Amino acid sequence: MASAEELKRAAGEAALDHVTDGMCLGIGTGSTAEAFIRVLADKVQAGLNVIGVATSERTEKLCRELSIPMATLETLPQLDLTIDGADELDGALRLIKGGGGALLREKIVAAASKRMLVIADESKTVETLGAFPLPIEINGFGMVATYLAIQEAADGLGLSGELTLRRTGEDPFITDSGHLILDASFGRIPDPEALSRALHDVPGVVEHGLFLGLAKEALVAGADTVRHLTV
Numbered sequence: 001m002a003s004a005e006e007l008k009r010a011a012g013e014a015a016l017d018h019v020t021d022g023m024c025l026g027i028g029t030g031s032t033a034e035a036f037i038r039v040l041a042d043k044v045q046a047g048l049n050v051i052g053v054a055t056s057e058r059t060e061k062l063c064r065e066l067s068i069p070m071a072t073l074e075t076l077p078q079l080d081l082t083i084d085g086a087d088e089l090d091g092a093l094r095l096i097k098g099g100g101g102a103l104l105r106e107k108i109v110a111a112a113s114k115r116m117l118v119i120a121d122e123s124k125t126v127e128t129l130g131a132f133p134l135p136i137e138i139n140g141f142g143m144v145a146t147y148l149a150i151q152e153a154a155d156g157l158g159l160s161g162e163l164t165l166r167r168t169g170e171d172p173f174i175t176d177s178g179h180l181i182l183d184a185s186f187g188r189i190p191d192p193e194a195l196s197r198a199l200h201d202v203p204g205v206v207e208h209g210l211f212l213g214l215a216k217e218a219l220v221a222g223a224d225t226v227r228h229l230t231v
Ligand SMILES: O=C(CO)[C@H](O)[C@H](O)COP(=O)(O)O
Pocket: 028, 029, 030, 031, 032, 033, 084, 085, 086, 087, 096, 097, 098, 099, 100, 101, 102, 103, 106
């Protein structure tokens, strides 16, 4: 049986077929995105000409270490393709992202791209989003008020569950943009669009990890093959 690492690498290798010379690439965050970055770096070494925009400081550092040419979204605000992992994807390619804490930049970069291609292994596919706790990036100011307002918004949709402040050891986890993350264990999310709107209506919510209508394609690595899903 293929290991998780092998599946991530298979998805990363399959993603290379979608990368062509001269592309401006959004580059995702997480272990699957890192598997892609490593195979991309080999191609760049062999002469592929691309320029990347990272979705996190961690990705930026790895890409630079591997000599992938990098730019910022300020200098390159329109990208051809973003390749990124996901924590969950459903049949309509709606995603939960942010397990690695990079959801805000990931969403900005994906939205600035003509295409978003998700890379994942089969374990990430679900019927209904929500088994993975939904990351919600919030401003530190008034965080208790924001916490309560999120609970109220979720209650209004019939969703309830724990909201947990993400930590690194004893300290709150701080995102690359200086915010906090609440991980929301709502369970099944039958109407992700309604939850997205409700969360965006809460002052203090900077962004959430529901990626809706952004990904039109995914490469999902299973034991025998990598499936190319489209919507
Ligand atoms: O959204 C993300 C980071 O914010 C990642 O894409 C997501 O957490 C999946 O990570 P991995 O490939 O390590 O399972």
